[in-house]
Amino acid sequence: MRTTHVLQAAGIVLLVLATPVMGQEAGPRAAAATPRPLERLADGQPDVQGHWNPVNPGSLSLTNPVPQQADFDPTIKPLPSRIVDPPDGRVPYQPWAAALQKQQNRDYAYPSKPEHIDTQHRCLLSGVPRLFTIVPALKIVQSPGQIVFIWDSYHAYRVIPLDGRPHVASNVKLWMGDGRGRWEGNTLVIDTTSVKGQRLTYIGDFYSEHAHIVERLTWPDADSMIYEATITDPAVFTRPWTMRVAQRRRPDEEMWETACFEGMADPDQFLLKNAQGIR
């Protein structure tokens, strides 16, 4: 399945090359003459419905978000880390977790066991915040008292109640976690518990089932959004840390069926046989 990985990487590169390269943290529509202000829905929510996409998409790496483009165009400078806190832009792993991330990076390159195959390749849900970094579009639908995120791929979705209800029991683990939202002006704050342990990137970054995630989605105007997620997981990290992904509005289009279903891919397609020799 090396070809799949290569094709996927190439697809990411082509997509990135097709769009103007901007600073990771720059407003996506900085050049636009007059930003459109947000309008309000009948229930008071800012109207942020429509299709969204990272300015620099891809979930290969958090610290080196789109390294592949340099393979095609050496004049393109590397992008800054998505991690904005701590200031060094690195994931503050505990030593055992740092070692596991490196091992999982090797396992991704030379997969020999089913657990080395990324959940996204099995059509399982990769959860938050990872889905806010992927290439395929995100759609937001709002109705009174809730905001719904739907991803084109994996038919992943997430319904966030805004009515202040309590979280589900902490022993319940959900693929997308259990999110509760509230609006603070033009910022949607989502508090998520009950996550499963998930990978954050293809190269083995991860959090455990003890993670607590607070996301802040801020709309400076109607066409751009800054996504931030702060992850606290005392089992894996030495301190809370925050990643940021600038997003921009895409043209509205009908989302058609993406037929990704569990069990669709034969794991043997991904696994390198006799991989022990390679490692």
Add this chain to the structure above:
Amino acid sequence: MRLRLLTFLIPATLVLPAHASAATVSGEAVQAPAPAAIPRTSDGKPDLSGIWQVLNTAAWDIQDHAAQKGVPGGQGVVVGNEIPYRPEALAKKRENYEKRAALDPEAKCYLPGVPRLVYMPFPFQIVQTPRELTFLHEFVHAVRYVFMDGKPHPPAPIEWWLGDSRGRWEGDTLVVDVVHFNDQTWFDRAGNFHSTALHLVERFTLLDADHIQYDVRVEDPKVFTRPWDMSMVLYRRRERNVQLFDYECYGFDWEKTYPYPDMRTGQ
């Protein structure tokens, strides 16, 4: 265009005049039961938003069936109980039933198709905006859009697991025309099946705030000798703070694999 035409030929039998419930007999007003109030959106359309689920056994068999081990018995949802298979198709249905443990697409974790998704024993949520209704299913987190902006189906050939759904309002009834299916899904665990020529017309009518009358006309001339109908009720899940969880299909033994064993902290 044939499909579009057929859509218009289907009579709008479910559009009940809401004001017809008070009859006058010999000058005296006879008070029939008042029509139940239904929730409406700000643009006056019936509001189907919410979490819904069937209370029937159609997921196992859409026809009348007695209980078996692991299968609750129950009345079917096929109007008249008979499915008008062509002779060769009936033979295939019987073969499907005999080999259902191996052949059922649900057991293979395929997306289950429509209308099967609606009457599986899992809740689903309807999110309604004027432009579209989004069906979010707990079962394998399937998503179906019903586009309401009047655009036609995209041109064939398209084979999707859930088909292409285009809706419109006929009075207070949501009418959804669905085409562009593949032939890999069944209607139930009993082997009832269809071809790529499947054409559905679904009708969603709020009976009151908490019940939807759900009727489906099924047409597939390659498999059936004539159109036939399903009819059932969708019940609103009214529990306090009710929400969808998730159900993966367990197409392989992923619980051994994910979360990745080494990532489990065991705390």
